[in-house]
Amino acid sequence: MLNFKIYGTASNPKYGVLFHIYGLIFIILSSGIGTILPILLKNKSFFSVKSPLFNSLKMFGTGVIVTVAFVHMLSPADKMLSGDDAPEFFRENYDAFSGVFAVTGIIVAHGIQLLLKEFFKNQNKNHIHNEHNEYTSKTNIIVHNGSNSTESDSLLSSSGTVSYNYNTYSNNKDDYDEVNHEGCGHEALLLVSHKQMVSYLLEIGISLHSVLIGFAFGTNFDDDINYLLIALMIHQFFEGIALSTIFIEAKFKNMIAPILMVIFYSITMPLGGVGGLLIYSINSSNTTIMTSIQGILDSIAAGLLIYDSLVNILSHYTSSKHWDETGKYSKIVQIFSFYLGCVCMALIGIWA
Template identity: 35%
Template sequence: MSDAVNTTVPVDAPAVVDDPCAAAVAGDFDRPMHIAAIFIIMGTSFLGTMLPIVGKRFVRSQVGSSAITLLKLFGAGVILATSLVHMFTPANETLTNACLPPAFSKSYKSFAAVFAIAGIFATHLLQLYAGQMIRKQQESASMPLPAPATIVVHKQVDAGAPLPVEASSSSSSNGGSDAGEQGMVTHHEGHTHGGVMLHSREKQLVVFLLELGIASHSVIIGVTLGNATDEFRTLLVALCFHQFFEGLALSAIVMEAEFKRWTMAVGMVVFYTLTTPMGIALGIALRESFNANATHTLLATGILDAVSAGILLYDGLVNVVYPHFADKSFERSSGVWQAAQLVAMYVGCGIMSLIGYWA
């Protein structure tokens, strides 16, 4: 009688199914190329941010000024597309991922919109109260001198004669211009946009908010590239264009902020240049243990992307697009120049939206 072991698998044995939410480490991972990507992305980011700065320094004619205006509006379109195409849409997909608890993935489908609104309101509150503080400091720093002494000319007053005449060392024929001058701000301190005075320090706050929104997203896409395998080369090319045009956008708006210290503007350029490379390095270092489908990873990336989308959307529309097109200089410009400015913004938005197909 044979002693052979029966190796037949029972019919009702459960089939082994791979966990779709487990860490995905499969694919061809080219470590040297990933390391090279750190410097490639760094170079394209730096090139994008430096082009407007160098151009403004060496081109000071009216043509150069017009080119900077077009770059700023091109950048505004890039920022709007970045907020909706590159941040909000991925955030919505992430926060409805099946690997999240049912409260996120099934019960409520609008968490991305909620966090985007939170980013909008947080940006609005910060700008509102910071702007009030800036204006109060500006007013206290430019307090008007005491009014000149009033001289009363006494005359003999007969019945029905006019009352005593008050004279001042400054003529009243200027139509109250003195009172108006007390509240004026010099051109380099602020500009009026649609009836709203934006001081230089308020413009600088706008740039800081933009940098905050862009930086968080840059780290996330850097980590994604650092972990990429088969899709690495396509993603690298797309991110090169992404960082270049985003750098153009940020740099053009930095120049509008009129930083008195060039070191501040350069520091912001350097910070932007380094954020995505830092994310790539982090992605390479954590590749073996990184799980893009883990609950904490999905929540962190989804919430950060959604909040950043709200920040950029508010900043782009309220602080860049509306003030520019509400300004009297745009209204007084020729139809051709108005159309050129609008086209620049639409082209920036279109190019960045197209890049979203790959990145």
């Protein structure tokens, strides 16, 4: 029988199921806003994905996520898995299980990313091979001989050499990425349908770890949960922005796919949170089981957040071409924003 504590527990009357319900609603809102904003503001320069304002906010949010993972999730999880309420195996046989489960979360996140990357790589090779064959067969070859030419829109050289009319393959130049005009253009072709497939795969990967983090939120009834909620809202907001920009680039012909993306992404973490609440309601009377579940999930979720923030956001962004082309002062502001996010959440830990 389900045993929900609506307004809190005996040990912690502040954060009961009602707080979690409100928290899940806020997570849905932050996820939805994050995915909708790029669609609404895609033509506004001040909030584009390359603007200093956007990237400074992203860096601040990344700092918040990193610190929450270490200070507000991993550290309490270590205390839970090594405290008096933990199973004897955790307390006496091995006292570093929180680190083990955090590494497990990192491995899971990295494994998902590698699988998706390999799948993308193989599909990309097949697309390049097939599209190059079809592309070659459909390309107009025009020999420029004096003033005679077969088509007025052909790309003709002044020396009477062979030229190719790339425009005959597709009437929509946006169907492809920018083409290298130095002889390897066909290798840069990427069909819109291929980008759409990548969009779906990316959403699946993001949703998997969102559900797991949601489980950790649903089973967490500690005082730190309010700061965890803030971090998860920031996490969902910026990850939603990243996912939405991928869908925008995929150029779906209708709005059904982006709308479904917004809905699906917005509810994945809350669904995990509901699952966590159900687990808590069933096992709340068994302190040992709940301590183990919460400690394990918090550790794994911390690993996921650490990997996602440091590798997929911070490292990926600071090693990108856009970062290299960013001005010195803009870089300083953005790096300072990251440090500020770390410091703010570390200081908040004093009162957690």
